[in-house]
Amino acid sequence: MVLTRMRASGPMVAKQGILLAFVVFLIVFTFASDRFLTVENFLSVFRQAAIIGIMALGVTIVVIGGNLDLSVGSMLSFATVLVVDLHDKIGPELAIVVMIAATLCLGAVNGFLVGILRLNSLIVTLGMLSAIQGFVLIYSGGQNVDIVDQAGTWFRFFGRGAVLGIATPIVMFIGLALIFNVIMSMMPFGRKVYAVGGNPTAASFSGVPRSRIVFVTYLISALCVALAAIVLGSRVMGSQNNVGQGYELQVLAAVILGGTSLLGGAGSILKTVLGVLMLAFIQNGLILMGQPYYTQWLVTWVVIIVAVWLDVAAKRGKLFSPIA
Amino acid sequence: MTGQKPALRLKDIVKTFPGVRALDGVSFEVMPGEVHALLGENGAGKSTLMKVLAGMHQPDSGTIFIDESPVVMTTPLEAKAQGVVLIHQELSLAPEMTAAENIYLGELPRKRFGFVDWALLNERSGAILKRLNCRFGPDALVADLSIANQQMVEIARALTVDAKAVVFDEPTASLTDAEKVVLFEIIRDLKTQGVGIVYISHRMDEIFTLSDRISVLRDGQYRGTLITADTDEEEVTKLMIGRSLDLSRLVGDGKPGDVVLQAEGLACDPLFRDIDFEVRAGEVVGFYGLVGAGRTEIAETLFGLRTPSAGRILIDGKEVSITSPRDAIALGISLVPENRKEQGLVLGMNCRDNMTLPQVDDLTAGPFVSGGAEIAIFDQYRDRLQIKTPNWRQIVGNLSGGNQQKIVIGKWLSMQPRVLIVDEPTRGIDVGSKSEIHKLIRELAGQGYAVIVISSEMPEVLRVSDRIIGMYSGQIIRTFTSDEVTEDSLVQAISGIGGDRQVA
């Protein structure tokens, strides 16, 4: 992929373009539907956004580190099927522990191939996407799984419960976002991820253990997927064996919309949260306006391209690319 | 040269970019059969001028004449058609295409239906390659060629048209000495064919060997033209930087202290072998040799970036094992790498974060990075090294080359190393900043650091070193003290001629 390396700060409009677009959408939807600007609706949007949001946090860190993770979709299928299936077999506590451990192993494989062996992350995680989907199907024998005693298990807390009156998925999403934001912007690890993503060679020459950092970013991504799977499994109390199919691209869309550069070394957790919420509000607003659910895809198409375009245009100081 | 028409003439060229007057009324001419060197510090406007010449930029005002008729060139292709060809500093070849395809890139001969006329293409480009005495055929894949041969392909492009003027932009940057000789022959050959040559280079020796006249740019303005035969380096330098440059030898006054770093029989196959040397506290040891002689590789081995195949490294007389930059840093070794932009800096990060990157783990308050401690370090080294930047938030990529280099040096000084290795400390830095950095290196030695300077520029090594190690083809040929070294003996040592092999 040929991307132009960019720096220099652009004008305010383009720099905070995502925030502005977000506000514009909120205003439009507020006028278009009187059910939009209500506390219940906002909470419901947050809740629906939580699963993609939690995954997007992990992927953001991978992308800042200069890599991609396309395997999160089938990894979500894997984790959800595993935790739901094990729930009735070994109990929710052990199921969660085993599932997180297994998912972290997959993350470790990604991390080993990309971080230690230095293979191209797009292809590696594309391969993993396919392989993990295979594992899920082999494991489940192509059957869907579900939890029998749906009302009696405390496992329902993650998807259907609440903390202090706020739905658990929202608490998990926002809580993780805050933690990751602190890690990325205030702790040495975060600084090193930015350095490795910005210039891996220079990071190495400065004694930053590049391989280890990339490895850890994939572990974090896998951990996020595991947590998202807990929420998903708990909410649905069952799982189709391809439940996460296509999530990788929605997650990536949210990360890109948040302004994290695919080149690595730039981006932020909080902006990803904004990207996630924006996609969720577009979906919600359009549905409230009576549009079928797939119109959100059309709007997302335009929004992603315009958002990134403005970002790129601001950095080069010209709206259109100078290429003849 | 009177009575002859210039092959190429620029008159009062002005080119502005937002906020910058890159070229301010520059006039310049090159006669047929002349090598006209173009000199200037970084940012003086050389590359802008070149791009104007090659049709990549349009001048705001001013005129370009070819054979005294005014021309307008809006694309490189158009410039080429008019007979002005630019040989890029960075190779502009497509690796998975043949030499012939690269030579005629953008102008592949066509048959019907857009098919490539291979026969014609190979015949024409074969003839050009033959004229350049190349040992590869037109169907060689560029990816399989050596850097020098790739450069030949680049030069061959100039010969596809009836070139009136050829612009060489630092063509020797990636060439070995043997390859340079071939290049110079080609340039002389072009010259005898009546082609006007514009030769841009930082290397004075090349300019004085090759050129007939020298024109100097400073701050986008034309500063004058000198006849090479009637001038010397000092005069040219003075014109370039606006003052004369102190080239005197800087030698420490104090006696060097104890041996800090010692290498015994160090080898890394096939890059270097039998390397024995020592560096004392308060001493600057220069490593001088051609590109590929193994100097940088020794530094990389000392810094844990390569695994030695034999030998020992001792610090304070004790053998140490260095398997990663982290080990090296822990032992007090710092490396200011050869390539600032690729190895030294994260260009998109700010100044402070770049400077504190190696020690960010230690600059913490609880689990968090202590911004205050970082800023304190940054301020200290900004003042000490006189880094010109508005504040620590400035993105490093926006600084000038000299200031970027100082950030890298500051990064490693702030680690309080015992051994400081600087590889090509002034590459791509303008003449003014160069002497500042030389003084700094001497000062550091004065403060008790053990310093190793690696350089391909002889004046630089001569200027700063207490001792000089001459390397050739992966081996130490001779070690000189600053009293006994002469330019001649140094040149002999690094070209593998004579010189008894002495071990330090």
Add this chain to the structure above:
Amino acid sequence: MSALRSIGPLRWLIRNPIWGFVLLVFVFFSIASDHFFDFRNFQNIMVQTSTIGLIALGMTLVMINGNIDLSVGATLALAAAFAVDVQSWAAFATWGNWQILPAVCMALLVGILIGALNGIIVWKTGVDAFIVTLGAMLGVRGLVFVYTGEQSFYAMNFAYSDFSYSSVGPVPSLALIFILCTIAVHILLSRTVHGRNTYAVGGNREAAVNAGIRVGPHMVWNFMLLGFLAALAGVALSTQMGAATPNLGRDYELWTITAVVLGGTKLTGGKGDIIGTFGGVLAIGILRNGMNLMQVPGFYVYVILGSILIAVLFLDKQFNRRSKGEIRV
């Protein structure tokens, strides 16, 4: 240029390891399965691979350009929907079997337009193709749902679905189309000025710009070619199914990219060829077919394909590692 000319068959195989793999799986399944080595089965393989194969041809050019297109699966679905729907339009009710012609033309035109749209956006905005086509992948799928109203279309004219069973001599028509396209794109890429410029644009974009190659329009042409081929694949697939479903072609972008990368095309651009891509497509086709014949559950194909993709990347890295003195960074 033609890789075989100056080097022996052994070195050719080292440069195109995928054909070694194709040979390996071919021999393996011939021995392991009674039904594999059979002409009818070979016909099947060619028909089965034709869909992904057609897209992979275009994807090769786009990827050599240093771009990528994630929207091909959605493009395929949209084209298939048009191909099946337009033939039942009232305007063509009296055309008999000729009603298929405007339908197919319409489908191909849609593919070309989507390719052109992607290409023009990449050219004019300077946004990376990965992002542009990621957006298009969602958006075009949205268009499919808008157009079909989430319904499947069924071909009313049976001549349409009969086409997928037809053959020219011993060669099934769909396989023939794929083979002809392969040859045509191979010639385009290896012999024509446009094809050679494809390598220049991907291998060194700045050099291509300086050499006066109009990089923007060049890339648009390749995106259009890919859109055309994806639409053709959509038509081919819908003749096999006699229908177009809104979810047709999901994940095809991943399969196609897998095939192209297996065939040796570099993601960074500048390198790759149709012979390799054809090998990559065949490898996937033979693997799926052979495992199916051996009654291995389809799940394992995913695992094996994923593993092979990563293994190819690993081996490529090992082979191409500079033999001496790579720094450990």
